[in-house]
Amino acid sequence: MTRRPWLRGLRARLLVAFVLVTVLGAVAAVWSSAGSAGGALVTSYQRQVTRTIGDQIGAIAPQLTYPPDQGALDRLRATVGANALVVYGDLRSADGVDTGLITDELRLAVRTGDRLVTQRTVVDGEPWLLVGTPVMITASDGTRTPSGIEVYAVRDLTGVEREIDGLTRSAITTAAWALPLSGLAALLAAGSVLRPVRELRDTAGRLAAGDLDARSPPQGADELAELTVTVNEMAESVQTSMAEMERMRADARRFAADVSHELRTPLSTLTAVVEVLADTTDGMEPDARESARMAITETHRLVRLVEDLMEVSRFDAGTARLRVEEADAVGAVRDSLRARGWWDRVELVAPEEVPARLDRRRLDVVVANLVGNALRHGEPPVRVHVSALPEQVRIAVTDSGPGLPEHVVPHVFDRFYKADAARTRTPGSGLGLAIALENARLHGGDLTAENTDHGARFVLRLPRDPEEPGDPEER
Amino acid sequence: MRRVWCAAVALLVAGCGIQPTGVTDGGEAPTGVAPGVTLYFVGADGELRPRQRDTGGLGSISEALSLLLSGPGGSGLRTGIAPISVQRVGVTIEPGVIELVTPLTIDDVTPLGIDQIVCTALDTHVRSGGSRDMRVRVRFTQPTPETDELRTCPLIR
Numbered sequence A: 001m002t003r004r005p006w007l008r009g010l011r012a013r014l015l016v017a018f019v020l021v022t023v024l025g026a027v028a029a030v031w032s033s034a035g036s037a038g039g040a041l042v043t044s045y046q047r048q049v050t051r052t053i054g055d056q057i058g059a060i061a062p063q064l065t066y067p068p069d070q071g072a073l074d075r076l077r078a079t080v081g082a083n084a085l086v087v088y089g090d091l092r093s094a095d096g097v098d099t100g101l102i103t104d105e106l107r108l109a110v111r112t113g114d115r116l117v118t119q120r121t122v123v124d125g126e127p128w129l130l131v132g133t134p135v136m137i138t139a140s141d142g143t144r145t146p147s148g149i150e151v152y153a154v155r156d157l158t159g160v161e162r163e164i165d166g167l168t169r170s171a172i173t174t175a176a177w178a179l180p181l182s183g184l185a186a187l188l189a190a191g192s193v194l195r196p197v198r199e200l201r202d203t204a205g206r207l208a209a210g211d212l213d214a215r216s217p218p219q220g221a222d223e224l225a226e227l228t229v230t231v232n233e234m235a236e237s238v239q240t241s242m243a244e245m246e247r248m249r250a251d252a253r254r255f256a257a258d259v260s261h262e263l264r265t266p267l268s269t270l271t272a273v274v275e276v277l278a279d280t281t282d283g284m285e286p287d288a289r290e291s292a293r294m295a296i297t298e299t300h301r302l303v304r305l306v307e308d309l310m311e312v313s314r315f316d317a318g319t320a321r322l323r324v325e326e327a328d329a330v331g332a333v334r335d336s337l338r339a340r341g342w343w344d345r346v347e348l349v350a351p352e353e354v355p356a357r358l359d360r361r362r363l364d365v366v367v368a369n370l371v372g373n374a375l376r377h378g379e380p381p382v383r384v385h386v387s388a389l390p391e392q393v394r395i396a397v398t399d400s401g402p403g404l405p406e407h408v409v410p411h412v413f414d415r416f417y418k419a420d421a422a423r424t425r426t427p428g429s430g431l432g433l434a435i436a437l438e439n440a441r442l443h444g445g446d447l448t449a450e451n452t453d454h455g456a457r458f459v460l461r462l463p464r465d466p467e468e469p470g471d472p473e474e475r
Numbered sequence B: 001m002r003r004v005w006c007a008a009v010a011l012l013v014a015g016c017g018i019q020p021t022g023v024t025d026g027g028e029a030p031t032g033v034a035p036g037v038t039l040y041f042v043g044a045d046g047e048l049r050p051r052q053r054d055t056g057g058l059g060s061i062s063e064a065l066s067l068l069l070s071g072p073g074g075s076g077l078r079t080g081i082a083p084i085s086v087q088r089v090g091v092t093i094e095p096g097v098i099e100l101v102t103p104l105t106i107d108d109v110t111p112l113g114i115d116q117i118v119c120t121a122l123d124t125h126v127r128s129g130g131s132r133d134m135r136v137r138v139r140f141t142q143p144t145p146e147t148d149e150l151r152t153c154p155l156i157r
Helices: A011-061 A068-081 A104-112 A158-208 A223-279 A284-319 A328-339 A359-377 A432-442 B003-017 B061-069 B112-127
Strands: A084-088 A090-094 A115-123 A125-140 A146-154 A323-329 A345-347 A354-359 A382-390 A392-398 A446-451 A456-463 B024-028 B038-044 B048-053 B089-093 B097-103 B137-139
Touching: A011 A115, A011 A125, A011 A158, A068 A084, A068 A090, A068 A146, A068 A456, A084 B048, A104 A115, A104 A146, A115 A392, A115 B038, A125 A158, A158 B097, A223 A284, A284 B003, A328 A345, A328 A354, A328 A359, A328 A382, A328 A392, A345 A354, A345 B097, A354 A359, A359 A382, A359 A392, A359 A432, A359 A456, A432 B048, A446 B061, A446 B112, B038 B097, B038 B112, B048 B112, B061 B089, B061 B097, B061 B112, B112 B137
Parallel strands: A345 A382, B097 B137
Antiparallel strands: A084 A090, A084 A146, A115 A125, A115 B024, A125 A146, A323 A354, A382 A392, A392 A456, A446 A456, B038 B048, B089 B097
16 A cells, blocks of 8 residues: 555654544444443333233233133233234234234244243334233142233334434544544644654754754653754764864874975975986996986975975865966966977867966966876877866866776875876876865866776866855865 | 445444344243132141132132132032121232231131131232242231231142
8 A cells, every 4th residue: 555645744644543543442432332322222121111011911811711702812902002912822802003023933932932032123124122922821839831822012112223323423423522632632742742853853954964063952751852862962972073083184184284394494405415416427337327316306206295295285274375367278278288398299179268267376287287197197199178168167188098997087086096006106296186186176166087988088177257265174 | 444444334333223133032921811710628638628710710819819708619618717798808919928808807717717818819829920939918807916927828839
């Protein structure tokens, strides 16, 4: 059975359950009370009728001649009242039309038995009480033998039935009064259950929305109050662990920032030393020259790593600021390519001009990183496609290499993520794409990676007119 | 669900009206018809003897006693009750006791004559449907100690 939608609400279900229970209870009560009262009424009426008839016959019997003649039978019948039949052998005395109702079953019981018998029958919807009895002869020693006189009487039970109907009707009316009351009680009960539930739901909603201070005051001492207390405790512990986690994250960031900051000064010295070393490699032995070159390369790498770390730290600390200016996106990309000497190796597909408001330095960082990656890891031709959408500037960098492995795509913007664990000695810091993504987000834009049929494609989308530079902490 | 409601309503309706029944017992059948009344006289050996008098019906205790007081007739039986002109006997039936008010004095009856009165009254009472455990109190025109005695018939136990 499919549940109807309006039955899903707790209130409706409580209401229906209450009313159902009330109706069943009322029906049972009405049925049993009306049934037993009706039964008692019929039984008592029946007993009264049979006793009256028995007494009437017993009172007149000694006055009758025996064996009876027609006159005696008529007297006896008149004593029993209307709708009576008296039979003795071939003689009979009948009165009233209803004696035809007397069943053969009853006649047989009277003829063969020595007891007064009754039977209820319903003819054409009207109930009748049939009474039949033999009249006995008692000997001096108390033994009884049938005299052969049979008396039948028919009594109308319509009046009794009307009384029973009245009883039933009044019972049903009384029970019907219980219905609105039970509905009211159901609504009150539903309200008292639903109010705390609604409050709990609101609190849970606020918790889910990030308001960790949200609590609902427990009311009463029932299960719902216990649930409220439990939810409050849960919120408390979530809040505590969130605060703890936030503190740890802040510590970690501060540590990274401090470390990179502390490394900068010794690195400057080291860089100066290495540059001096670079000028003197020509006069070295080949082995020493090789080592010196390696030291120079690694030092440059270290410098870049520390710079990238500091950049990341600024993003994390929320101190990175966007400096937007009116600029031509195509021109900015072109300058970026020219500055790095990639103009000949990269195919630029772009309209004449795409005016936008953007931070040129950060755009340069992103473009340099994407194109550098494409040249380094992909195959030529590398294509940069700049297009203008109504609200956005779209810059797609596509290479023709093997593309990104499927399992790498979701992690390509993770910090220090290495696609190939064996290839550790790449010139990059491992932070380039993470910084590029942060820069895109700082603009209010986005950076995505995907595979085309021929290689990898990175798509940068920047709004042409960014809102107030977003705080990266609030993203 | 609808079936449950139908069943409930059907049950309710069935519980309301008067239902036909089979033949059921309604108690003792009435009694009291008889071809005649039984009077008690005294036999040749001085014993109580019931004698059927065909009167056509049982009649009342009072009628039976009147017949008794009028004597045995030509039946060859004796009676312990002196002939008397007034033969009306008052009969009062109380719970457990039949009280008879006779137009006799204690000198008009022998002890056997009192038994005749008691047995005739009890016999008629039993045959008209009464209990056999009834006691009989016989009152005379003058109060005597025998008046308060509650008697039973030696032949009807």
